[in-house]
Amino acid sequence: MTRILVIAISVLLFYLEPIFGLFSPIELNTDFYVLVPRFLIIYLIFVAVYYDRKRAMLYGLFFGLLYDVFFIDIIGLYSFIYPLMCLVASFTVKYIHQHLLVSTILTLLLVAGVELLLFLFYTSIGIKTMTFTYFYQHNLIPTMIANAVFLLMFGWAFKYILLNRFNQKALLLQK
């Protein structure tokens, strides 16, 4: 049951991202702010931290590839960034405590890393011309706030489910 749940949540989040994307950009005082939903990578980082690094990277590769093909038509962008972030997360977590608060902060930092990498990529290949301050004010900060809200709402649930699954697997291995 929990085994299917781990995959089902990632599929659900993959499909929910573009739907939340439809509400963005939002207009505040004639300025537009872009909120990018990064639910899937948040979840995958949690998978890497609490459950299994290899599995997280595999999911990252798979969903990253789907994301590349379906949305942006540049193959290799997300399918590289997603597993990379999972790898970084699992290496960092070896040196720090696995507390929920710590992993929340780590996840937010990595999401900011994803945004930054994408900013560098898109500006360097010339699809988008944007200054860093504009990106910082209109993309990065609103995105971080939106994803922090999501993380605070669901982070504990992810941790609960994944640890449950981890313990289940450990028990199976003991037998």
Added chain:
Amino acid sequence: MPQFFSNKRLILLLVGMIFLVALISFSLRDRNHASLPEQVIKDVVGFGQSIFSKPTQYITGVFDNVESLLNTYDENKRLKVRLEDYVALQASVNDLRLENDELRKIVDKEEDLRAYNPIQATVIARNPDQWEEKIIIDKGEIHGIEVNMAVMTAQGLIGKVTLTTPYTSTVELLSTQNPNYRVSAVIAEGKEVFGLIEGYDEKRKELILKRIDSEYEVKKGQKVTTSGLGGIFPKGILIGEVTEVTTDDYGLTKLAYVKPAASFSILDHVIVSKRTITNVDGTDGGNTDADLTEGAGDGS
């Protein structure tokens, strides 16, 4: 981390990097055609996406309905004032349309740049990372959609189809920064003034209408529509309203900022227009595209 950089892993990493760069450059080169595996993935993911997005649209529709219900009284008052004008306008439109048809029959001219077959479509996703202005709709080649068709909402033009698969298609919005994205436009008030929609001002959130002959006068508030002379878009789709007129960088032609009539932010139902007259690969499409991309490649 000595164990991380063992020889085997290092080689694997390097090979992976090379493969990645090759893959990215390969897919960047030819982004307007989807290969067979890409099409299959797009259709499968698109099917799942439409299952998720239809209920969401229903829910947001309910919220919209409640909101418009709250505004009903004010709106009704305003509409009543305009209703009388509307009847008169409708009568004259009917009259003109009839006359137009008759005149067309007399001169034996069947084709019309304005005529198009509308295809209704639902937006199933917006590119969630929003670095590129793209939406994905739930109609594809099977429903008769082809690359470069104009896409609009009830308010006005929003973009054109850039990629099709059997069951989905990708639409690039007018608010893109793609330098090869052009729409042949006209300001038809009194005299017809032609220009090209080229580019989008990110800060002002307005389109830029370039290459207007400086002999003609363009005023603030004039309506800009598609001209139908670009070879792909039908004539007479509203694009927006002129907000400011200046001269271009070289002072040879005029340049106008156009506030788009349609909102690009929340889109759900769109109309794809299939022009009935023959399509020509003109300024709207890719005819001049080839040499322009070469120039852009040198520049960047």
